[in-house]
Amino acid sequence: MAMIPAVGLLWGEGRAADYARFWLATATASDDGVAWGVRVETNDVAPGGLGGEALFTMAYLTVRAAAGATLQLTPILNDDDTVSRTVDGATVRVLQPRVTLAQQPGTPPELVVQTFEIPLLVAHERAGAPSYAVHPRAERLRLRIESIGAIGSGSFRVEQCELEYDLVRRSTFTSFTP
């Protein structure tokens, strides 16, 4: 049972055709039993500056959570969130790796810190068979991290993500250096 704070927040419903309901704000990833997910999308990171170019190799995602969840990472290159396209008859697909966090036991469940090393890859497939995969290369990249399916009970914190890259070309007009 979730702990109820001494002073909490009581939400009231506006409902057109049935008795309104009211709820207490509690640490659960659902609204009135309807599970909801989370979605984080970073702003663009351009290690070489705008006009530069980098090879984005890995993401190190640190999660401190008690709730079980499955997270999916989607690299978005140069503001293009298309994950699959066809190039010269081959399918170029941005891989969306997933990591799974186990539901921790206990009441309340204990928070556990986990860091996931997640390679960032763009796979080339031909005739349905993978031919090779490379790290995405782009001027800028942003990460989308979203939950897949229901999030378990307990706290869930996305604490940090480090984006690893190799600088290919630095823009001479760079005005921002991370």
Added chain:
Amino acid sequence: MPRARVPLTFGPGLDRATGTGARDARTLTDARNLIAREAGLELRTGLSGSGLPALTWGTDILAQQSVERTRDVLQVIYDRPTRELRVFRVNPVDPPTRQQVAVWGTLNASAKFPIITMAEAGGVVYMAHAEDIMAYRLVTKYWTPGANDTDTGTLTTASADFDGSGAPGDISFYGVCAYREYIAGWGWGTEAASITADRPEIVRLSKPDDPTVFPAELYFLCGSRSTRVIGCTPMPTGLLVASSTQRYTIFGTDPETFGVELTDPSHGIVSPRAWQTINGVAYTWASTGPRVTRDPMAPSEDLALPLDLMEAQPDTWPARGPAREAFAAYEPEQRVLYWVWPDLTAAEAARTMAYACSLRLPSSPRFTPAVFERRLASAGRYVTGKVPLPTTVGASGTISLTDLGWFEVSSGRTLRAQYTFTGAVGNETVEIWLKTGSTWALHATQAYAPGTLTTEFTGLDSLTSYSVAVRLRSFLGAYGAGFTGSNPDLWTDPTPANWRATLTTGASTPTLSVPVWSRTSNTTAPFTFDITGADARCPVVIEQDTGSGYTEVATVTRTGATLTATVNVHAIPGQTPNYRARHKRGVLTGSYSGVVSQFVGLLDVAPGIVAAYDISDPTANLRAVELFFRLPQARAVQVEFTDSAQQFIETAGISTQGYQYTTTLVGAGTVNYRLRVAREQFGVYDFGPWGTLQSMTVNPAGTTPGAITVDDQNFLPNAFNPSFSEGNFGIETRLVFDPDLQPYFLFYRVDVRYFGTLRFVILGRHPSGRFTLRTSDTGGPVNNYIANPEVLDGSYLNADDGQPVIDLLGARVFAIFQSGGSNRRGPYSTIV
């Protein structure tokens, strides 16, 4: 060579506005359903069952919050099909209960979706309907908790006399909020007329110690006549008053320090509910987005830029609803402030867009979006931990009542109740109930303390029965078994002597003044009493005794500082009744005053009898008596003889120096007589007391009066003015009497220097007789002959021969000759 890394800590939250090249890499473009922490993000809280009873009426929860005083949850519920608003109270004990408090009202069909603000101060909770059209606006209500926890409380229409008419009128505020100890209400002018009622720029404050009272003079003009105050945001040192485009600040803490200034001319607020004050900092949502105010006298600061609100939002975010429906809610556990944008007027929407502003670092608020899977209409503080009320409290011990007497300063009697309890927990409240007549009322409460407790009731009435009952109430409002309800007569505790007592108050003993008699009409001649020492509001009965016992003759009640009473004694003239007075209410009586008495009538003393003479004609059957008396003032005189009817003598021309009265009587012998003064007024005579009964002997017919010798200085002493001394008012008297020849003669002399008069009184008569008066003090006697003595009655005999120099006035001369003709003459009397 290791590859480079960019740390993305997420903590700064959204930044959707800064240009690509200048963004902080740690910021986000989306972080749905996550709350920014110092570094990182965490899940927002979800919507879970509260454990409180579900609604069984109404479609929308327009406002709700825990009442700080009682920890009840108060909800304003709207029902769209019927357009009715009702107020419910949820008692969050175990098991929790829900009760309807009252129906607030029915919304006009043309009114917008109702927006309700709710504010608590002084233990009452105000509710106001933010409707622009005054005709559609519901009156402002406030909820007052009941005396017992099981009571639902009462919903009362706010009212005040703002137009000075003397009659309070209902108030329809646009919104309310609590500011320090005050309730602030805005959008209401006066109740005089519809044109004066709709004053959108006026903000009023209640009394700080009684938020149900709004003083007419405690108001502020926050903008021009057409500026509608939409929302107010309290800060510790000022009340932010915002219209849609600007913001004023009411500063100060009391009427002596209050003032108002325009402090943010560029930013207002979008709805009455789009604000929260957290840690003394005000957060509001203006037309350009969220803003923060840290100094109430300074303009607000912009928080909206990272949200880039004017641009398209992600498709996965629900659209924001109408601005007037936006509200703010603070979730204290996560230190997150939600700005919630429901669309309440559209068809039922499943989701609600909100902006979560993390206040974990108050100096750096950070935003993330929140998408709720339900349509949220309101939010409010929920204070948990209302414990089930204890079923037992301390038991009653003893109670006694004492009448402390009448106190003029409180205009009433003071009753002292002393009581004890046993087994008290220690934090109970003592309720002291007073029964006046047949009505019980909660007179006072006091904190329980060990030992004997005392309550004094002042201003009570005399000769009145009062009952006092006491009971203990727990901290949360529970009573012991047998002590429920608001009628102590119905409390079922088996030993009422332990907690209820009755006493009949006493009464002071009044003091009667000696009454003053007066004549006010031909049928009323009242005695007027001054009564001192009488208790106000308690009747005083005056009793009269005229010789056959006391009877009540008047009842008066003091309402002011003094008390007088009148008793009509017209019907008992000449008596000297006794009077006494006492308080009397029904069968209850006080002690009697002392007895006072007074003569009924004129208080003039009876005329003094100077002399009485038998002046009967010896030859006549009718006997004659002449009386001499004196009067202290001009009055009529009533003379009463024992053998004659009463007769009156008119006052006209009467000297205050004396009067003579002659009457005729039938018969002879001993005659009793007495005199009293009389006065005619309103056609009736009133009298003074009778003088002493006098007696004289009247000779029978045919009897010659015998000689009378009155010694000098012994007759008519100071007859006409007792204030004169003997030396100045010497009387020389000599009687010379010869029954045959001498006249029955008396003369005397008064001080000629004063009166200039020498009066002769010669007693005796003869039908043809005459007498000779010889006066001489220088040259010898002078004879004065009076030809017809019998006609001299009432005339003056003047010594007109000039010898001696005396003035004879008022001589009434009678001559009595036993026999003899006209030439017969008795011997002269001795010359004096």
